[in-house]
Amino acid sequence: MVGPTRFMNLYACFELGIVDALRKEAGLTAAELGALVGAKPDAVEQLLYLLEKERFVARDAATGGYTLDRLAEVPEADLQRALTFMGMIKTGMLRQLYYLADSVTTGSVVGLKEFYGFDGTMFEAAAQVAEVRAAWGPLARNETASVYPWFFRSFDIPAGARVLDVLGGTGLGAVMTCQLKGSPGLRVTTFDRPALEAECLRTFEAHGLTDDCSFVGGQVLESLPEGYDVLLLKHFVDMYDKDDVLTILRNAHRALLPGGRIVVLAAVYPEDIGDAGDYQADFFPAYILGCVMGRGGLQTVSTYRSWLEECGFEVTEVSAKEPAEIPADAIINRVVISATRRS
Amino acid sequence: MVGPTRFMNLYACFELGIVDALRKEAGLTAAELGALVGAKPDAVEQLLYLLEKERFVARDAATGGYTLDRLAEVPEADLQRALTFMGMIKTGMLRQLYYLADSVTTGSVVGLKEFYGFDGTMFEAAAQVAEVRAAWGPLARNETASVYPWFFRSFDIPAGARVLDVLGGTGLGAVMTCQLKGSPGLRVTTFDRPALEAECLRTFEAHGLTDDCSFVGGQVLESLPEGYDVLLLKHFVDMYDKDDVLTILRNAHRALLPGGRIVVLAAVYPEDIGDAGDYQADFFPAYILGCVMGRGGLQTVSTYRSWLEECGFEVTEVSAKEPAEIPADAIINRVVISATRRS
Numbered sequence: 001m002v003g004p005t006r007f008m009n010l011y012a013c014f015e016l017g018i019v020d021a022l023r024k025e026a027g028l029t030a031a032e033l034g035a036l037v038g039a040k041p042d043a044v045e046q047l048l049y050l051l052e053k054e055r056f057v058a059r060d061a062a063t064g065g066y067t068l069d070r071l072a073e074v075p076e077a078d079l080q081r082a083l084t085f086m087g088m089i090k091t092g093m094l095r096q097l098y099y100l101a102d103s104v105t106t107g108s109v110v111g112l113k114e115f116y117g118f119d120g121t122m123f124e125a126a127a128q129v130a131e132v133r134a135a136w137g138p139l140a141r142n143e144t145a146s147v148y149p150w151f152f153r154s155f156d157i158p159a160g161a162r163v164l165d166v167l168g169g170t171g172l173g174a175v176m177t178c179q180l181k182g183s184p185g186l187r188v189t190t191f192d193r194p195a196l197e198a199e200c201l202r203t204f205e206a207h208g209l210t211d212d213c214s215f216v217g218g219q220v221l222e223s224l225p226e227g228y229d230v231l232l233l234k235h236f237v238d239m240y241d242k243d244d245v246l247t248i249l250r251n252a253h254r255a256l257l258p259g260g261r262i263v264v265l266a267a268v269y270p271e272d273i274g275d276a277g278d279y280q281a282d283f284f285p286a287y288i289l290g291c292v293m294g295r296g297g298l299q300t301v302s303t304y305r306s307w308l309e310e311c312g313f314e315v316t317e318v319s320a321k322e323p324a325e326i327p328a329d330a331i332i333n334r335v336v337i338s339a340t341r342r343s
Numbered sequence: 344m345v346g347p348t349r350f351m352n353l354y355a356c357f358e359l360g361i362v363d364a365l366r367k368e369a370g371l372t373a374a375e376l377g378a379l380v381g382a383k384p385d386a387v388e389q390l391l392y393l394l395e396k397e398r399f400v401a402r403d404a405a406t407g408g409y410t411l412d413r414l415a416e417v418p419e420a421d422l423q424r425a426l427t428f429m430g431m432i433k434t435g436m437l438r439q440l441y442y443l444a445d446s447v448t449t450g451s452v453v454g455l456k457e458f459y460g461f462d463g464t465m466f467e468a469a470a471q472v473a474e475v476r477a478a479w480g481p482l483a484r485n486e487t488a489s490v491y492p493w494f495f496r497s498f499d500i501p502a503g504a505r506v507l508d509v510l511g512g513t514g515l516g517a518v519m520t521c522q523l524k525g526s527p528g529l530r531v532t533t534f535d536r537p538a539l540e541a542e543c544l545r546t547f548e549a550h551g552l553t554d555d556c557s558f559v560g561g562q563v564l565e566s567l568p569e570g571y572d573v574l575l576l577k578h579f580v581d582m583y584d585k586d587d588v589l590t591i592l593r594n595a596h597r598a599l600l601p602g603g604r605i606v607v608l609a610a611v612y613p614e615d616i617g618d619a620g621d622y623q624a625d626f627f628p629a630y631i632l633g634c635v636m637g638r639g640g641l642q643t644v645s646t647y648r649s650w651l652e653e654c655g656f657e658v659t660e661v662s663a664k665e666p667a668e669i670p671a672d673a674i675i676n677r678v679v680i681s682a683t684r685r686s
Contacts, residue, residue, distance in 0.1 A: 001350065001429060002622050002625035003349050003350040004350055004436060004440055005346075008440040009443070015444040016448070040447075040638065043638065046639075047628050047632070049612065049628055050624045052617065052624075053616050053617055053619075082344075093347060094347050094437065094438070094440060095437070097348065097350075097437060101359050104359065104387075105359070107383060241386075273395045274396055274398065281392040282393055283345045284389075285393060290355075295385065295386065296385070296389075298389075329344075
């Protein structure tokens, strides 16, 4: 019951600049903080009770001055990453979650309709609504910076291969494939909605990769272009329900040459959903159903394995990040599943 | 970070009727539940992951059927009380909290303006906005049923006393004073905004108490009528900042006859704000500042004691509910503070 209040109480202390003020000067009182951030001292004191309780800040009973306690130990980069995530939760989720049940029954993100008059997914909204883009953009950039290098280290691409980056957006995955997996004769095709073609081609041009990369427009649930050695499915299988994932995997099977390989990047639930140390079940169902897609959701590795087998693939490797590489505040547990076209 | 999602994921399972369906029939699958509640099986499965994780429900891996686990042990009355509270959090808080920082800087409930075009406190909004009243009404009724009988057991009223129920609303406190503390000559006055007079007088009439009870209209921060033996301050001192509480207590001092008594019912923070078993700091600052008043907040007993002393009172008794009387899910810790006019 206290989840929403805890979240916003903490985030408001950052939004108001209370934490920043204490970082610059230790020992400020509620009256001094109030004057700095434009709030009544009483309200500052109230908001700081939770941070005192959690020992994020400490209050000197004699002077009434506050200092950073546990928050002082958090490295700036970690703090900024957490704040980016919290900003997304506030703007992209808090209000939208009010409509979670409606989103589930209609299979659409009702919150986007209510708050932005937008009919579609969060990804589509981010392309058109400034506030959504502002909340999601920094997160997407963090994601790219922290996940993509690891993803591309997790598998090999044979020299001179033909690669299809399925739902490759505006071409960043294709560019990174060339940069990190380059070989003579390598060709990468970005497949996505036709509306993204122009921006994607600009990306290729900006990186001097017009000879190596191309764009094919289409709908992933209808069909994929054929004749590829490697298909990349980065971060989107959890945005579809089972029947659609199976359709995509069957389309992928047809798109691959015999012996070709599919590489799936996905967040996954632990095999034991009761694993108390894994917070994905606490976050993703409400996030994906209520804020992003109105459908879909994470699966376990074993579920993806069985779906891949059902669609004519054999899983050859599953790799996860080294625990040491995962920040303590991370909610998401991603894996890379490689599978070969069996028949 | 997962607070808002955990809250709405759980509540949506009740809203959609998934829990009710499992209460009526154990062993239903996601497909059967989906058909019953009008949602895709995939979405039902996703929402139930969190409930599985928390062992609220269990899923039979062989049949895919769900049964209530820990939720089966919760008595119906406890569940209904928790759902009433959760309904209030959803309607009255979840979206409004988005504006917490704005509410703090403006000293007003910005969420009520944004969602209902309403300029005022949640109490005022409940009188005029059907949705707010629907969310708060049942909570207020639960409150009355569980708190008032205990409150009135916690102190004595001398026979034939003159009692002033400060901010007594539509007269319920006056009626209960007569019913539970009646004595020959007892007279109770309800003091509140003049706009409440008509409804208050109707309450007295409905209970046959027109001879015993009366109404005086006014503003609590300006002055109170004088010449009383006992003043009741039920549940509102935490809705004001310190300067206003001191004003109210000074007005109360003047309203009392020499030797008269003030009885304050209030939720209080623990003396050690770091007390991990007390959830009030997790809830009340964001609730009162962002959803109810835009100002105010709970204090500790020792703070109220010092404020009472500053205003010419001597605290004679502080009583709390017996722990056995407090439900395990209760966030609020209320006390009754009795104090005598010292000079």
